[in-house]
Amino acid sequence: MSRSSRVTTIRFGDREIIADGLRLNFWADISHRCMTASWPAFIAGAALVFVVFNTIFGFLYWLGDNPVSNITHSDYIDYLYFSIETLSTAGYGDMHPQTHYGHFIATVELFTGIFSMSVMTGLVFARFSRPRARLLFANNPVISTYEGKPTLMVRLANERHNFIGNATARLWVLRNVVSAEGQSVRRFDELLLVKNEHPALALTWTLYHVLDDRSPLHNMSADDMKAASVGLMVVVSGLDVVAAQTIHARKTYDHTDIRFGQRYVDILETFDNSRVRIDYGKFHDTEAG
Incomplete structure (x- = not known):
């Protein structure tokens, strides 16, 4: 069967990417098509x-x-x-x-x-x-003060409430920069997290990235992020102890999703000195702080 060129539309977060000129054979990757x-x-x-x-x-x-x-x-x-x-x-x-x-x-x-x-x-x-990670990511990353320092935060939760062993999180920033040759390129850099590992993720986890002079987002305002078309990507992986399989989850954010001067509403409540209540109805809520 002859190969034909076709146009493919790919969604990357809120971005729509049109791939044109690829010569694809439908039957060459039929297994992937059936799985996806x-x-x-x-x-x-x-x-x-x-x-x-x-x-x-x-x-x-x-x-x-x-x-x-x-x-x-x-x-x-x-x-x-x-x-x-x-x-x-x-x-x-x-x-x-x-x-x-x-x-x-x-x-x-x-x-x-x-x-x-x-x-x-x-x-x-x-x-x-096929292993699937039922991880819930907050709708909006927030930037607020944490431990006396401006910090980017992303909250996530394990919807299954089973243990995900040795969970590892990585946070990436994607932005447009101008190279030394004057060309506009899309660059991605990993953002250092205060803690990027969780021994047994069962409930919630908030990722913290300090916006110090080592951060690519240091001193960037909302307008600066808009000009650089900043995007964020969170990748979490770990071992599902029930299925004994490695699972992966990914979430992307656009610069318009980031809320400055906000922090996440507390969803944990302790009562009876022994029980903790988690209110997932407030999981995505933020407040000034």
């Missing part, structure tokens, strides 16, 4: 393949000279039903091949059915068993 498609699209695609296969094999049976027994009028719909029984390996028994031609087509269809069901079973299992 939504469940409705995946099921619709599987149903379409099933219908196409049965339509083709039903037509091949119909071309033969009475290749299947117990079909009175040799209508195409009867051969289609027989194809469905054969491809799905149901085999009710009332219809069966009775000629060499019928046996040959049925043999090919049985192999196709076994192969396609094996592939489908593997894809469904891979989609269900």
Whole structure:
């Protein structure tokens, strides 16, 4: 199959990137397409393949000279039903091949059915068993004073409330800069966190980046961030102790999401001297501070 150039639209946070001129082959990365498609699209695609296969094999049976027994009028719909029984390996028994031609087509269809069901079973299992991190990120990063220093903060929480062992967080800034040659380039730098590891993430975690003279965001105002088209990316990974698999989560922010002079509303409340209440209804809320 010849490769064709096409336009692809990619969303990166709030940005929409149009990739043009790539020469892509649809079948070259079909496994990735099956894994990344939504469940409705995946099921619709599987149903379409099933219908196409049965339509083709039903037509091949119909071309033969009475290749299947117990079909009175040799209508195409009867051969289609027989194809469905054969491809799905149901085999009710009332219809069966009775000629060499019928046996040959049925043999090919049985192999196709076994192969396609094996592939489908593997894809469904891979989609269900794929580790997913149910991490909730605050809608807005905030910049406020922490420990007497201006600090960028991002809050996140583990929605499952299971333990994520050895959780590691990395915070990146993306910004437009002008190179020594006078070219505008998009540069990314990692922002140092006060603590970038969590031994057992089960509830909430707030990431802190001090805006000192070592920070690429040092002394940058909202207007400065807008001029540099600043973006933030948070990447969290760790071991899901229940599934015994490494999980990853990512969240991107635009400079318009950053709230200056704000801090997160406290969502922890201790009562009865032994119990702690977490109010996730206030998880995204901020206040002046």
